[in-house]
Amino acid sequence: MEREASCACGKLRIACRGEPIRISICHCLACQKRTGSVFGMQARFLKGNVRHIAGDSTRFTREGDSGGTVSFHFCPHCGSTVYWELSGVPEAYAVAVGAFADPTFPAPRVSVYESRRHDWVDLADLPDIERLG
Template sequence: MSGVEIREARCHCGALRLRCEGEPLKVSLCHCRDCQRRTGSAFSVAAFFPRNAVTTVAGTARRFSRGSASGHDVAFLFCPDCGTNLWWEPARLPGLIGVAAGAFADPAFPAPAQAVWCVDRHPWIALPEAVEEHERNPVRR
């Protein structure tokens, strides 16, 4: 056994599944209005893995691309059966894949280290002190 953490993310119906190897490079919470609309929630939480650490193990995803609040395009991949947005590919970070943290259904999954687009945060949301807050999205490569 290699000792490398292997996690599986899946859509709501289970038809689309991803295998993610290793720990996420970062876990980020986003308050932007686009993520609010995309998730139907007040924010989204993404686990970013190196592109070569993520493999589709079941299903074929549909793709929807659009511009983002950061000014870069992002492609969202979702299950054509249940509609779950399972992962996304940000043009701003071409070596990374963002995977919906909730799709791992693991209460022990690492917590977000940062929150971005806090300018759009709902006023009733209080973040833990350990979460680094950014009014917008910091430019990091």
């Protein structure tokens, strides 16, 4: 299977083969600010399974709560974050699940920073999800 994610204007794209090694949602306050939503959602793909990255990107790097860094690649034309690199997982790219624009994309299996999850976010339909922090 191959999936392609892109920004809103289509000028920044990443194509990934196979299944993600992790699909997760993050409730940290930085992800809430970055996405403008109540959590961010990512699918991690091994770099060897990324067929291509096309288009220009602007990079924003910040330190995470864990002490590692994360470098977000976003489109300089429309501003959409498409993928990012985590210093703690150098063998993979994280891709914004929404950038795939695929309602059949698999559900998350991990939920992090649960202590910052909005009370009304209900994950009851995901009984096997691993909950961290």
